[in-house]
Amino acid sequence: MAADPIRSFLVNAGDTDSAPLLYRPTVSVARTDKGWMLEADAFVLPLGVGGTLTGATYRSLANDQSDEVMFDSILESAMPPEFGTNTPVVLKRKTGNVDYLILATAYGEKGIVPGEALKSILSLPNTFRRIVLPLLGAAQLSIGQVLDEFYSILNGTRLTTPLHIILVVIDRDAEAMAKRRFVGFEDARPQPVSANQPHFTNDAVDSKNARDCLGIEMEAETFARLLASRKVTLPLAIGLFGNWGSGKSFFMKLIRQRMENIAREEKESLTEAYCTNVAHITFNAWHYLDSNLWASLALRIFEGVAAELSNANPEEPSKEATRIRRALAEKIESSRRARLEAEEAIAAAEQARRACEDRVAELQQQREKVTRGLFLSDVRLIKPEVMSAITTLGLGKIDDVEKLEKSLKEGQAILASLSALIPGPIRRLPAALRFGAILLLGLIVGEAVLTWLPELAKGVFSPVSVWIATATAFTSWAVKRLASARDAVKTLSEAVTRVRKVAAGNVEANSDNAIITELREIDQEIAAKRQIAQAAEKDLAEAAARLQKMESGALVYEFLTNRSAERHYTDGTGIVSVLRQDLELLKKKLDELNVGRERRVERIVLYIDDLDRCDPARVVEVLQAVHLLLAFDLFAVVVAVDARWLERSLYVRYLPGFEKMTEDERTASEFSPQNYLEKIFQVPYHVPGMGADGFGKLIDALTPREAPQAVRRPEPVSPTDGAIGGGSPDGGGAEPGPDVPSQQTAEQRLQPSPLTFTDHEAAAMKEAAPFITTPRAAKRLVNVYALIRMQVNEDDLNRLVSPLSSDAKALVMLLAIDIGLPRAAQVLRREMRLSAHPMPELVEDIIGRCGNAQSGLRQQLKALNVLLGAIDPVPASKEFGRWLPYVDRFSFHKPEALRAAVEEATPA
Numbered sequence: 001m002a003a004d005p006i007r008s009f010l011v012n013a014g015d016t017d018s019a020p021l022l023y024r025p026t027v028s029v030a031r032t033d034k035g036w037m038l039e040a041d042a043f044v045l046p047l048g049v050g051g052t053l054t055g056a057t058y059r060s061l062a063n064d065q066s067d068e069v070m071f072d073s074i075l076e077s078a079m080p081p082e083f084g085t086n087t088p089v090v091l092k093r094k095t096g097n098v099d100y101l102i103l104a105t106a107y108g109e110k111g112i113v114p115g116e117a118l119k120s121i122l123s124l125p126n127t128f129r130r131i132v133l134p135l136l137g138a139a140q141l142s143i144g145q146v147l148d149e150f151y152s153i154l155n156g157t158r159l160t161t162p163l164h165i166i167l168v169v170i171d172r173d174a175e176a177m178a179k180r181r182f183v184g185f186e187d188a189r190p191q192p193v194s195a196n197q198p199h200f201t202n203d204a205v206d207s208k209n210a211r212d213c214l215g216i217e218m219e220a221e222t223f224a225r226l227l228a229s230r231k232v233t234l235p236l237a238i239g240l241f242g243n244w245g246s247g248k249s250f251f252m253k254l255i256r257q258r259m260e261n262i263a264r265e266e267k268e269s270l271t272e273a274y275c276t277n278v279a280h281i282t283f284n285a286w287h288y289l290d291s292n293l294w295a296s297l298a299l300r301i302f303e304g305v306a307a308e309l310s311n312a313n314p315e316e317p318s319k320e321a322t323r324i325r326r327a328l329a330e331k332i333e334s335s336r337r338a339r340l341e342a343e344e345a346i347a348a349a350e351q352a353r354r355a356c357e358d359r360v361a362e363l364q365q366q367r368e369k370v371t372r373g374l375f376l377s378d379v380r381l382i383k384p385e386v387m388s389a390i391t392t393l394g395l396g397k398i399d400d401v402e403k404l405e406k407s408l409k410e411g412q413a414i415l416a417s418l419s420a421l422i423p424g425p426i427r428r429l430p431a432a433l434r435f436g437a438i439l440l441l442g443l444i445v446g447e448a449v450l451t452w453l454p455e456l457a458k459g460v461f462s463p464v465s466v467w468i469a470t471a472t473a474f475t476s477w478a479v480k481r482l483a484s485a486r487d488a489v490k491t492l493s494e495a496v497t498r499v500r501k502v503a504a505g506n507v508e509a510n511s512d513n514a515i516i517t518e519l520r521e522i523d524q525e526i527a528a529k530r531q532i533a534q535a536a537e538k539d540l541a542e543a544a545a546r547l548q549k550m551e552s553g554a555l556v557y558e559f560l561t562n563r564s565a566e567r568h569y570t571d572g573t574g575i576v577s578v579l580r581q582d583l584e585l586l587k588k589k590l591d592e593l594n595v596g597r598e599r600r601v602e603r604i605v606l607y608i609d610d611l612d613r614c615d616p617a618r619v620v621e622v623l624q625a626v627h628l629l630l631a632f633d634l635f636a637v638v639v640a641v642d643a644r645w646l647e648r649s650l651y652v653r654y655l656p657g658f659e660k661m662t663e664d665e666r667t668a669s670e671f672s673p674q675n676y677l678e679k680i681f682q683v684p685y686h687v688p689g690m691g692a693d694g695f696g697k698l699i700d701a702l703t704p705r706e707a708p709q710a711v712r713r714p715e716p717v718s719p720t721d722g723a724i725g726g727g728s729p730d731g732g733g734a735e736p737g738p739d740v741p742s743q744q745t746a747e748q749r750l751q752p753s754p755l756t757f758t759d760h761e762a763a764a765m766k767e768a769a770p771f772i773t774t775p776r777a778a779k780r781l782v783n784v785y786a787l788i789r790m791q792v793n794e795d796d797l798n799r800l801v802s803p804l805s806s807d808a809k810a811l812v813m814l815l816a817i818d819i820g821l822p823r824a825a826q827v828l829r830r831e832m833r834l835s836a837h838p839m840p841e842l843v844e845d846i847i848g849r850c851g852n853a854q855s856g857l858r859q860q861l862k863a864l865n866v867l868l869g870a871i872d873p874v875p876a877s878k879e880f881g882r883w884l885p886y887v888d889r890f891s892f893h894k895p896e897a898l899r900a901a902v903e904e905a906t907p908a
Contacts, residue, residue, distance in 0.1 A: 040128075045101050098132065129162065214688070241641065280605050606637045821863060
């Protein structure tokens with residue numbers, strides 16, 4: 001490969017005087033005899049006196065060249081006549097893994113001075129981040145001497161940008177010595193001024209709190225009402241088209257958020273105009289690249305509908321709903337346990353009650369058996385009136401209690417027979433009327449007496465007197481007879497009661513009382529347990545009703561979960577036909593569930609995202625799946641995709657060889673992407689671009705404002721003794737560097753203040769609008785800027801926040817160019833290290849040096865030139881240069897030279 005035409009490489013020292021010297025070079029050690037194969041920017045090639053091509057390193061490198069003679073010719077032509085320790089030469093030549101060779105020598109007028117040679121190398125402009133450095137002069141000097149001189153130079157050097165030196169040695173002893181000598185040089189970057197909380201905004205969008213900074217809320221509202229309206233007949237498919245990062249995912253989340261708001265408002269108003277129960281399901285096609293798409297889509301739909309039925313978020317199950325269901329289930333289980341325990345207690349108490357009742361019956365039998373065997377002489381409570389009653393009733397001799405009770409029964413029978421003499425109607429009359437009736441009966445008897453009296457008697461007595469006397473006598477006798485019988489029976493009954501009580505004895509009476517008390521206690525226990533059981537039954541019914549309300553549609557839920565385990569979805573066999581059948585069954589079950597005003601799942605809105613990240617075959621497969629879903633009036637599908645990728649995927653699938661066709665040939669072919677898409681999408685919509693106004697609002701939202709406090713450099717802390725090697729190879733004391741971490745308490749480290757931005761910084765970001773075309777790019781700009789700002793020292797932070805400085809603008813422009821025009825940025829960042837020209841002039845120069853094979857680069861550079869013309873003023877080169885190392889670290893690509901253009905301009 002030809003060398004770059006030699007141009008002046010050194011930059012006037014006056015151009016860098018204003019930049020602070022903050023960075024001490026860092027050092028690592030590598031053992032190899034081919035240092036140019038290490039990952040670095042440049043390799044220092046040691047040469048002999050006056051630049052003679054000699055030495056072991058030169059010979060090894062020359063042997064690696066395809067044309068050693070030409071290589072020698074290039075080296076010789078690159079060296080100036082007065083080549084020495086103070087005049088190193090930078091040669092732009094790709095060698096191994098480095099892009100540059102630095103020709104240097106340790107042989108000067110004062111002898112072998114490797115330290116002077118290294119000092120001259122470090123005096124070159126800060127164009128490199130990593131340099132491979134062999135031990136210059138080690139062929140004549142000891143390794144310890146070379147390392148001492150290198151240490152002295154590196155320890156006292158401060159640069160404006162970070163630089164890492166890789167010391168190359170060829171044996172283990174030298175490696176160990178070098179590592180001991182440069183202990184503490186591994187990382188000497190300046191510390192940040194203060195620790196702030198990291199400021200970062202990811203690409204994820206919260207569907208519940210999506211904040212519209214792009215002015216697209218009205219468009220999202222329109223689509224939300226379209227998808228939620230009960231007057232809109234499904235199926236429906238909407239295609240959201242836009243470039244990568246243009247906000248398609250955000251737009252879908254905004255639609256969903258508005259639909260959920262509409263559903264809440266509808267439940268309050270009861271207008272029946274919009275659906276209130278919609279299953280929102282997101283399917284990210286990119287997440288299922290390594291699985292069967294049909295199976296993944298089916299399972300995602302089933303999971304989403306099941307989640308909607310259980311009142312959970314299909315994206316993230318509701319913690320509150322889960323908590324409520326768990327609490328209800330626990331309450332049901334607890335109520336069931338309480339009811340069972342109460343029922344068991346009732347059963348035990350009832351069993352105990354039956355045992356008590358059996359005991360009472362047994363005692364009664366025993367008491368009666370004992371009572372019947374007692375003699376009246378044993379019972380001293382039989383009074384004379386009892387015996388008189390027995391005589392009155394005409395009963396026999398009574399010796400024991402059993403005969404007494406028998407006499408009582410006979411007396412009761414006699415009383416009943418006497419009463420029987422009185423006609424039934426008279427017995428049922430009140431006492432006063434009953435006496436009158438008996439009197440009347442006596443008169444009737446008297447009349448009969450008069451009929452039978454002899455004629456003589458009739459002459460002596462008058463008929464009236466006989467009649468009255470007879471009636472009165474009969475009545476008096478009947479009444480007295482009944483009263484005597486009644487009193488006798490009553491006396492016998494009282495006597496039997498007293499005898500029984502005494503005959504049972506105190507022991508039996510006490511036993512009876514204990515049993516009765518126990519029965520009473522058991523009855524109380526049964527009543528209490530029944531109350532507990534009733535309360536548990538009530539709680540159980542209430543909890544079960546609530547749970548049933550939450551999980552109504554359990555049969556559908558069971559169907560969905562069972563289908564998720566269907567083998568066709570796990571092994572992929574016959575899956576399309578199975579999915580169609582399952583969707584038909586799902587539709588039927590949901591129709592049965594959605595009865596009256598209680599509609600559990602009225603429709604399913606499926607959001608398909610990141611389709612433009614998938615390969616063409618998967619894109620077409622998703623479109624086929626959408627076409628299947630549109631056969632059911634249950635689905636509305638929203639697909640977000642880059643229209644260009646969608647069209648290309650269709651061409652790959654249905655028009656092989658389209659890449660070689662002209663546009664006219666594609667148009668003339670039978671296949672048309674638009675015709676295909678029209679069969680799937682009823683509504684195509686291109687998401688509005690961000691625009692300068694939207695970009696400004698987004699920047700305001702992403703950059704919390706608060707004027708930062710005055711910054712101070714942290715007080716340095718003395719390093720541990722021996723942390724940096726001393727004046728001997730074994731290491732010793734040395735002056736500490738200025739950039740040592742400050743002491744902070746754990747609380748200060750773990751609770752830093754939030755990172756805020758100034759209006760000056762936000763204004764600088766807004767000026768980058770021409771470079772930033774998507775919300776994703778805007779977030780990356782703010783995120784990277786914030787991360788860089790957290791790393792800077794006091795001086796750089798003051799430059800960024802000061803309205804009098806253009807550093808914030810310079811940093812933002814470098815980041816914006818890297819984000820918006822990455823290929824141009826890749827070359828521009830390398831060229832800016834080699835030139836002090838203003839950026840617009842440098843861009844023009846690079847455009848002029850682009851070869852014919854670099855049309856893409858040239859196009860981006862021309863676009864950059866146009867955009868730079870709209871920026872006034874453009875920061876100075878030194879302001880850009882200060883931030884180049886940071887931007888390099890936060891870029892996808894390393895800075896790269898114009899290799900192709902160089903080769904074309906300079907033949908070998």
